[in-house]
Amino acid sequence: MTSPDADAPLVERVKQGDVKAFEMLVVKYQRRIERLIGRMVRDVDLVPDIAQETFIRAYRAIPQFRGESAFYTWLYRIAVNTAKKSLMELKRDPLVTESARATREDEDERSPVENELSDGETPDAVLASKQIAAAVNFAIEGLSEELRQAITLREIEGLSYEEIAELMNCPIGTVRSRIFRAREAIATRLRPLLDTREGERW
Amino acid sequence: MSSGFEKGSPAAERLSALADGEVDAGAAGAACAAWKSDAELRRTWHAWHLIGDVLRSEDLASSPGRDQRFLLALRERLAAEPVVLAPEPLPQAPAARRNGGRWMLPSAVAAGFMLVAGTFLVLDPTGAPSPAVPTLARVEPPAAVEATMVQAGLREPALPVQAVAVNGRMIRDPRLESYLAAHKQFAGTSALGVPSTFLRSATVDAEPR
Numbered sequence: 487m488t489s490p491d492a493d494a495p496l497v498e499r500v501k502q503g504d505v506k507a508f509e510m511l512v513v514k515y516q517r518r519i520e521r522l523i524g525r526m527v528r529d530v531d532l533v534p535d536i537a538q539e540t541f542i543r544a545y546r547a548i549p550q551f552r553g554e555s556a557f558y559t560w561l562y563r564i565a566v567n568t569a570k571k572s573l574m575e576l577k578r579d580p581l582v583t584e585s586a587r588a589t590r591e592d593e594d595e596r597s598p599v600e601n602e603l604s605d606g607e608t609p610d611a612v613l614a615s616k617q618i619a620a621a622v623n624f625a626i627e628g629l630s631e632e633l634r635q636a637i638t639l640r641e642i643e644g645l646s647y648e649e650i651a652e653l654m655n656c657p658i659g660t661v662r663s664r665i666f667r668a669r670e671a672i673a674t675r676l677r678p679l680l681d682t683r684e685g686e687r688w
Numbered sequence: 689m690s691s692g693f694e695k696g697s698p699a700a701e702r703l704s705a706l707a708d709g710e711v712d713a714g715a716a717g718a719a720c721a722a723w724k725s726d727a728e729l730r731r732t733w734h735a736w737h738l739i740g741d742v743l744r745s746e747d748l749a750s751s752p753g754r755d756q757r758f759l760l761a762l763r764e765r766l767a768a769e770p771v772v773l774a775p776e777p778l779p780q781a782p783a784a785r786r787n788g789g790r791w792m793l794p795s796a797v798a799a800g801f802m803l804v805a806g807t808f809l810v811l812d813p814t815g816a817p818s819p820a821v822p823t824l825a826r827v828e829p830p831a832a833v834e835a836t837m838v839q840a841g842l843r844e845p846a847l848p849v850q851a852v853a854v855n856g857r858m859i860r861d862p863r864l865e866s867y868l869a870a871h872k873q874f875a876g877t878s879a880l881g882v883p884s885t886f887l888r889s890a891t892v893d894a895e896p897r
Binding site: 490496500502503506507513514534538541542545549612616618638640641642662665669673676677680 | 700701704705706707708709710711712713716717720723724727730731732733734735736737738739740741742743744746747748749750751752754755756758759761762763765766769771772773774
């Protein structure tokens with residue numbers, strides 16, 4: 487028996503007209519979707535636009551999502567289709583440069599440096615990302631064994647609370663509490679790195 | 689301005705459980721309402737999911753502000769979209785059921801409903817129906833569908849439900865109106881009230897299980 491889709495409660499909220507619930511799903515999946523699109527599309531400057539388009543299309547199509555697959559599987563397919571469609575449109579547009587039209591499937595003649603840098607990936611941005619990754623790793627090492635195990639089983643192994651409770655031989659309520667406390671402990675370390683400039687609010 | 693979010697607060701812990709899909713519908717609704725009204729909870733939600741992503745794969749780390757800019761841009765686009773509505777519960781959310789969420793209809797009333805199959809009306813922002821779009825068609829329920837409905841009995845009507853908005857006003861079958869009044873499931877919620885944007889109609893099939 488497969489685990490129930492963890493996104494089901496939120497998707498159900500969206501279907502009841504709760505647009506903010508959809509935003510919560512966007513916050514959850516934006517990075518993964520952008521990474522996926524970035525694998526298909528050479529020009530990284532196009533990635534955010536295609537990702538935005540993906541989420542809008544998913545939002546419009548939510549009434550047709552019936553839970554036959556996991557929500558993310560469904561979203562993934564929309565992202566792939568949206569990226570392909572964008573690439574087709576690029577190929578047809580005579581004003582688009584040759585390099586933007588290229589896909590990752592084409593032979594890579596450009597230098598590694600050219601591939602790394604774009605507006606979204608300045609050295610500062612890349613450094614900030616690395617700092618965040620380091621902070622998360624450092625924080626998780628600092629957790630107690632119980633908290634680390636709970637959050638690892640949840641986030642990396644993808645187990646349900648019930649499965650974790652069985653593995654850790656504790657009540658489900660304890661699992662829920664441990665995962666929450668682990669998240670909070672790591673987030674506390676992360677917050678200074680995540681503070682944004684004034685004027686930008688969630 | 690915080691709606692109760694402090695370290696270790698029940699609202700925050702409930703949000704954490706929602707992140708894992710381990711809440712019932714009532715708690716999910718409360719958590720979403722809290723997220724909507726509390727910027728600190730929104731920041732926290734982002735931080736937790738960034739943490740999860742990074743634990744799984746370091747190349748998902750994102751620079752500060754970038755994710756936020758993405759959401760803000762998307763929010764603007766979402767504001768221009770009609771609110772989608774399809775109040776059919778997902779089969780995979782057994783804990784997330786309140787009153788079934790299904791359209792429970794006595795078969796007599798169900799048989800009386802106008803069924804609209806496969807057409808929908810799309811409105812542009814000025815509210816004028818697009819001339820290229822087919823007009824709303826009303827058809828008598830085909831015999832096969834009626835038979836299905838009778839067979840399904842009281843519990844699982846296979847019944848497309850349609851809510852249509854024209855020029856910002858909700859237009860519904862009057863029998864649907866009285867049904868909604870009788871079943872106060874959606875009373876007081878924004879789900880079926882007239883929002884500031886109009887509603888795109890969405891046909892919903894309640895599939896018998």
